[in-house]
Amino acid sequence: GIKSGEVIVQFKSTCCYCGVGCGVIIETDGQRVVGVKGDLDHPANFGRLCTKGATLHLAVAQNDTRALFPEVREGKLQIRETASWDRALDAAADKFAAIIKEHGPDAVAFYISGQLLTEDYYVFNKLAKGLIGTNNVDTNSRLCMSSAVTGYKSTLGMDAPPASYEDIDHAKCIFIAGSNTAFAHPVIFRRIEDARAKNPDLRLIVVDPRKTDTAQSADLFLPILPGTDVALFNGMLHVMLWEGLCDMAYIRAHTEGFDELKETVREYTPQAVAQMCGIEPESIIQAAKWFGESGATLSFYCQGLNQSSHGTDKNGALINLHLATGQIGKPGAGPFSLTGQANAMGGREVGGMANLLSAHRSLDNPVHRQEMANLWGVDSVPENPGKSAVELFEALHKGEIKAVWIACTNPAHSMPNQTLVREALERAELVVLQEAYRNTDTAAYADILLPAASWSEKEGTVTNSERCITHVIPAVNAPGDARPDWEIMVDFARRLGQRLGKVDAETLFPYQNVEEVFNEHRETTRGRDLDITGLSYALLDQKGPQQWPFPEGATQGKVRLYEEGVFPTASGHARFANAQYLQTAEQTDARYPLHLNTGRLRDQWHSMSRTGSVARLFNHAQEPVVSMHADDMHRRGLKDGDIVRVKSRRGELVIRVQTSIEMRVSQVFIPMHWGGQFMNGAGSNALTTSSFDPVSKQPELKHAAVQVEKLDYG
Ligand code: SF4
Numbered sequence: 001g002i003k004s005g006e007v008i009v010q011f012k013s014t015c016c017y018c019g020v021g022c023g024v025i026i027e028t029d030g031q032r033v034v035g036v037k038g039d040l041d042h043p044a045n046f047g048r049l050c051t052k053g054a055t056l057h058l059a060v061a062q063n064d065t066r067a068l069f070p071e072v073r074e075g076k077l078q079i080r081e082t083a084s085w086d087r088a089l090d091a092a093a094d095k096f097a098a099i100i101k102e103h104g105p106d107a108v109a110f111y112i113s114g115q116l117l118t119e120d121y122y123v124f125n126k127l128a129k130g131l132i133g134t135n136n137v138d139t140n141s142r143l144c145m146s147s148a149v150t151g152y153k154s155t156l157g158m159d160a161p162p163a164s165y166e167d168i169d170h171a172k173c174i175f176i177a178g179s180n181t182a183f184a185h186p187v188i189f190r191r192i193e194d195a196r197a198k199n200p201d202l203r204l205i206v207v208d209p210r211k212t213d214t215a216q217s218a219d220l221f222l223p224i225l226p227g228t229d230v231a232l233f234n235g236m237l238h239v240m241l242w243e244g245l246c247d248m249a250y251i252r253a254h255t256e257g258f259d260e261l262k263e264t265v266r267e268y269t270p271q272a273v274a275q276m277c278g279i280e281p282e283s284i285i286q287a288a289k290w291f292g293e294s295g296a297t298l299s300f301y302c303q304g305l306n307q308s309s310h311g312t313d314k315n316g317a318l319i320n321l322h323l324a325t326g327q328i329g330k331p332g333a334g335p336f337s338l339t340g341q342a343n344a345m346g347g348r349e350v351g352g353m354a355n356l357l358s359a360h361r362s363l364d365n366p367v368h369r370q371e372m373a374n375l376w377g378v379d380s381v382p383e384n385p386g387k388s389a390v391e392l393f394e395a396l397h398k399g400e401i402k403a404v405w406i407a408c409t410n411p412a413h414s415m416p417n418q419t420l421v422r423e424a425l426e427r428a429e430l431v432v433l434q435e436a437y438r439n440t441d442t443a444a445y446a447d448i449l450l451p452a453a454s455w456s457e458k459e460g461t462v463t464n465s466e467r468c469i470t471h472v473i474p475a476v477n478a479p480g481d482a483r484p485d486w487e488i489m490v491d492f493a494r495r496l497g498q499r500l501g502k503v504d505a506e507t508l509f510p511y512q513n514v515e516e517v518f519n520e521h522r523e524t525t526r527g528r529d530l531d532i533t534g535l536s537y538a539l540l541d542q543k544g545p546q547q548w549p550f551p552e553g554a555t556q557g558k559v560r561l562y563e564e565g566v567f568p569t570a571s572g573h574a575r576f577a578n579a580q581y582l583q584t585a586e587q588t589d590a591r592y593p594l595h596l597n598t599g600r601l602r603d604q605w606h607s608m609s610r611t612g613s614v615a616r617l618f619n620h621a622q623e624p625v626v627s628m629h630a631d632d633m634h635r636r637g638l639k640d641g642d643i644v645r646v647k648s649r650r651g652e653l654v655i656r657v658q659t660s661i662e663m664r665v666s667q668v669f670i671p672m673h674w675g676g677q678f679m680n681g682a683g684s685n686a687l688t689t690s691s692f693d694p695v696s697k698q699p700e701l702k703h704a705a706v707q708v709e710k711l712d713y714g
Pocket of ligand 1: 015185186
């Protein structure tokens with residue numbers, strides 16, 4: 001607590017949890033963070049914070065879980081011992097160099113995080129693709145929004161949410177699909193509630209297999225069967241065509257591929273779709289009418305569409321509805337993917353994924369590769385596709401990748417098919433973990449642990465879900481020897497470059513401060529769709545957060561994209577996605593008869609390294625439970641609080657069971673937050689499948705077939 005008379009210093013920053021990217025005011029006593037308030041001036045939240053954001057100061061106060069000093073272990077059976085930065089980074093560089101020399105650059109990999117700042121991401125990407133010559137750099141954002149990326153690119157030609165938060169105030173219909181916005185993006189949901197209070201005619205449609213808090217407040221709720229979203233969206237388009245709700249003039253002038261799509265959706269009659277989705281035909285017709293008639297429908301969507309083996313199709317089929325009704329590029333209208341993590345957007349901007357390059361360039365485009373090689377001053381950028389998250393850990397398991405560098409993420413907890421991922425980490429010749437916390441499940445596998453500075457301790461930029469960039473500065477010093485992520489990577493890169501005989505490592509990573517990294521990243525965007533050449537740290541400080549694009553000479557960013565109906569495709573037209581409904585990767589059967597859904601709770605964040613240390617955040621849910629319909633419980637002789645074993649084809653976990661009115665028969669839900677230390681060593685991902693979308697490579701974390709049986713301790 002603060003003693004009276006102590007001077008409180010305030011710093012502007014952003015919340016480090018979800019992609020809403022709320023502005024916060026950090027209060028310090030000069031040494032520690034002692035309070036957090038919502039930033040009244042920030043365009044994301046105008047002062048509001050949810051329970052997680054409002055307790056950030058408590059989460060950082062728990063320094064006993066922080067990684068403070070580098071640690072190294074000599075062999076897999078040894079324990080890690082405290083080491084100097086020199087020793088830890090030399091050990092990492094020695095091993096990386098030896099593996100690269102013996103097995104080639106693709107024998108090493110980096111697995112990074114949407115928790116990193118954009119500048120951190122930029123340096124990681126340049127290190128892997130520019131210095132080492134491998135595209136094996138992927139991120140936990142792959143688990144979160146890569147289907148949104150491929151959905152946008154395949155239809156609109158560019159990875160960018162075209163609308164902004166302020167469109168909530170202009171919308172006449174809000175369509176939420178596969179998102180429990182009330183829990184996962186609470187401040188957005190509050191903005192929706194405010195808009196509804198001001199405009200009683202604003203309609204809210206929610207599509208979700210679960211009757212979530214978000215669904216409970218809907219004017220129309222469509223509890224579709226898991227994975228049937230494409231059928232529903234195609235069915236809605238069928239109705240829109242039938243009812244004359246399509247904007248044929250817009251379709252003719254600004255799109256292509258509609259005739260083929262019309263043929264496809266012909267079969268998706270309300271009766272047929274009702275059967276596929278397990279809902280009433282009337283609700284499909286009603287949803288289509290409200291969506292099509294409103295003139296300003298804004299769609300929010302998240303993991304329900306993205307974490308799917310057909311995530312790209314689901315995104316595309318929803319974007320189709322906006323294109324077909326001309327509801328895009330107008331106030332209150334457009335498809336709007338909600339970003340899970342605070343800076344997953346920034347990671348996309350610098351190309352911090354296995355298939356991307358800086359400034360939304362594609363790795364499979366030779367011109368883009370050459371542009372990046374020229375910008376970085378290297379001979380070439382490798383052509384070999386890099387491994388996406390699931391592929392990366394599978395390659396580690398097989399021994400094809402021998403060393404992995406993990407930064408600010410917890411794959412032993414968060415990756416699907418946990419058993420395989422943990423085995424892979426065990427088998428790896430070298431696991432380097434760059435982390436702010438030393439209590440994660442992944443930390444147990446680290447041969448080298450490097451303490452990273454965390455929220456409130458470092459400088460850089462973040463981009464939220466609405467393309468809005470905020471400059472954040474350190475409010476306090478990092479504890480112990482912890483350092484900013486970009487700085488650790490630059491230090492490592494110079495050491496590795498020396499060992500690989502790449503004398504250019506010093507010139508490749510010349511940065512004296514993080515602003516120089518930002519300025520280099522900014523230059524890579526010149527002339528690109530996300531051009532930010534008009535931005536600088538000074539401008540962001542002076543004028544506050546800004547949306548991209550913001551090219552040189554601009555005075556403000558773009559609130560809305562595609563207002564002229566011109567799209568960044570070869571023809572300038574948007575392309576309709578022509579997708580058929582396909583079933584989930586894994587089917588239920590007599591042995592595994594239940595559909596498992598996994599997801600977030602309101603008051604916890606990811607694997608709880610931060611929120612898990614705040615007592616009041618357990619008021620909402622004290623422990624994990626598997627939620628189940630009363631009929632399914634009755635059939636198994638279960639009552640609330642019984643301990644059950646939940647089993648899939650890949651693993652099992654032990655957990656209490658609880659009746660829930662949110663669940664339909666045959667479906668169960670387990671929160672994703674609890675991991676190894678809580679449930680007999682296993683979290684929800686002991687059960688999930690690593691099947692992934694063939695285009696986006698995003699795994700189907702939202703669906704697995706499971707069985708539930710009572711554990712008899714008698
Ligand atoms: Fe933080 Fe998201 Fe809550 Fe805003 S809505 S305070 S960004 S967790």
